[in-house]
Amino acid sequence: MFRPTVVQTPAIITITLLCWRLLLGTVRMLYRHPIAIVATAGLSALAVVYGWQWSAGLVSSLVLGLVGWALLHRSSFSWWVGWRLLAFWRLVWIYRPHWSFAMSGAGLSKLAKGLEYRPRLVKVTCGPVADQVTVKMLKGQSFDDWTTRADNLAHAFRALSCRTSIVRAGLLRLTFPRRDPLRTPIPALPIPDVVNLHAVPVGLCEDGRSWTLKVHGTHILGAGATGAGKGSLIWSVVRGLLPAVRAGLVELVGLDPKLMELSYGRELFHRYAAAPEECADLLDEVVKRMQERATMFGGHRRSHTPTIEDPFVLVIVDEIAFLTAYQNDRDLKRRINAALATLTTQGRAVGVGVMALLQDPRKEVMNIRNLFPDKIAMRLDESEQVDMVLGEGARERGALADFISPIPSVGAGVAYVRLETSPEPVRVRAAYVSDADIRDMVAWLTNPADGDTLPLPPIELAQEAE
Numbered sequence: 001m002f003r004p005t006v007v008q009t010p011a012i013i014t015i016t017l018l019c020w021r022l023l024l025g026t027v028r029m030l031y032r033h034p035i036a037i038v039a040t041a042g043l044s045a046l047a048v049v050y051g052w053q054w055s056a057g058l059v060s061s062l063v064l065g066l067v068g069w070a071l072l073h074r075s076s077f078s079w080w081v082g083w084r085l086l087a088f089w090r091l092v093w094i095y096r097p098h099w100s101f102a103m104s105g106a107g108l109s110k111l112a113k114g115l116e117y118r119p120r121l122v123k124v125t126c127g128p129v130a131d132q133v134t135v136k137m138l139k140g141q142s143f144d145d146w147t148t149r150a151d152n153l154a155h156a157f158r159a160l161s162c163r164t165s166i167v168r169a170g171l172l173r174l175t176f177p178r179r180d181p182l183r184t185p186i187p188a189l190p191i192p193d194v195v196n197l198h199a200v201p202v203g204l205c206e207d208g209r210s211w212t213l214k215v216h217g218t219h220i221l222g223a224g225a226t227g228a229g230k231g232s233l234i235w236s237v238v239r240g241l242l243p244a245v246r247a248g249l250v251e252l253v254g255l256d257p258k259l260m261e262l263s264y265g266r267e268l269f270h271r272y273a274a275a276p277e278e279c280a281d282l283l284d285e286v287v288k289r290m291q292e293r294a295t296m297f298g299g300h301r302r303s304h305t306p307t308i309e310d311p312f313v314l315v316i317v318d319e320i321a322f323l324t325a326y327q328n329d330r331d332l333k334r335r336i337n338a339a340l341a342t343l344t345t346q347g348r349a350v351g352v353g354v355m356a357l358l359q360d361p362r363k364e365v366m367n368i369r370n371l372f373p374d375k376i377a378m379r380l381d382e383s384e385q386v387d388m389v390l391g392e393g394a395r396e397r398g399a400l401a402d403f404i405s406p407i408p409s410v411g412a413g414v415a416y417v418r419l420e421t422s423p424e425p426v427r428v429r430a431a432y433v434s435d436a437d438i439r440d441m442v443a444w445l446t447n448p449a450d451g452d453t454l455p456l457p458p459i460e461l462a463q464e465a466e
């Protein structure tokens, strides 16, 4: 029978080890919380040398000073102090106490040889609308292990939702919104002074930042069930481009087979068509123009910069399926499909973009959806449609477009997008451009204010280097 020898560890070794750990812990605490340690030590020293009244007086004046700062200049106070204090508070009261239970409950900790290994909570930071929790994953875990548990984590920390993103190998960021800035409709955004074709403001992201859309050098496909608010997407883009339209640097082409949406702001479009034959003719015209431009640019330029002679042309198609899948005239359907495919495959480099909206994203209805690099999923009827619009795995990563509320004031205009900078879907809401706003836009474009002349001299057209 094998009996391992029991070796008694000498007390001196145990004590040395404990002292070493204590020393390491103290150094780590000093390194992690230098301000808190220095402040506590300073106040204690003051109390010992001069009496506690001095420390109490100093603390009270400090608190009064901070309250004054917060009242006088909220934004700088929040940036320097407020969010840090809130992050500390939420770390101590929410994340730390519930961490171990949340990890084991969500199945993210591992048991090995009787020991439980948990992912490490690295830090918590707070912003105006969301908390960001940085986590060190356990060895052997994958990003997918976390994305599939996002719902468990949201409930565990009593958040509205949880979104996951990678910081670097092994390090994750969990975003827990504290409030939803997209709950209430966003009024139409102001018409910008400077148009940036790579970042046209259209609404808000769920973290409170501005949601901007790139329109030049890409094509956009927006899908949403009836009443999802596709109109607000169209009009927000048009509104954001208006100064460039007035300056003659952007031309809007509207195809409105439903005859409902774009006709309301008909005057904002350089060219407009509603009947399918007119739409086919107009598309052929744009294709011809695009090909002429390509011939002209060929060998000289590889990208397009909008000028009055060669403006950026944005073709906006409301309910594209009326022109493609639901079109009875086969010849017309073939012509339209061919023109759209040509524009979406060749238009980017020569300054022609297509923004198409549709209700049903199935392949039978829209067989060229893969030719649109940027896609937006508004409220959809079925969960399978989310991946059809945003790409494989988007719903699993949190794009719950089928859960967007059908109540217009809550869910209209809300969408999920995959921004170029990150593959993670982001929840956004387009600003609501009302009928009165559209009338004002028409008036702004067609009746320049006193002193304004038409066309305006070219406005600054901020653009990223291509």
Ligand SMILES: Nc1ncnc2c1ncn2[C@@H]1O[C@H](COP(=O)(O)OP(=O)(O)OP(=O)(O)O)[C@@H](O)[C@H]1O
Pocket (backbone or CB within 6 Å): 185, 186, 224, 225, 226, 227, 228, 229, 230, 231, 232, 359, 408, 409, 412, 413, 414, 429, 430, 431, 432, 433
């Ligand atoms: N961004 C928004 N914020 C708040 N409410 C909105 C927004 N967009 C639209 N709505 C409301 O939702 C209603 C439906 O919007 P809209 O007509 O744009 O939907 P749609 O997706 O174009 O529907 P359909 O495909 O049937 O035309 C509008 O009448 C408006 O009241």
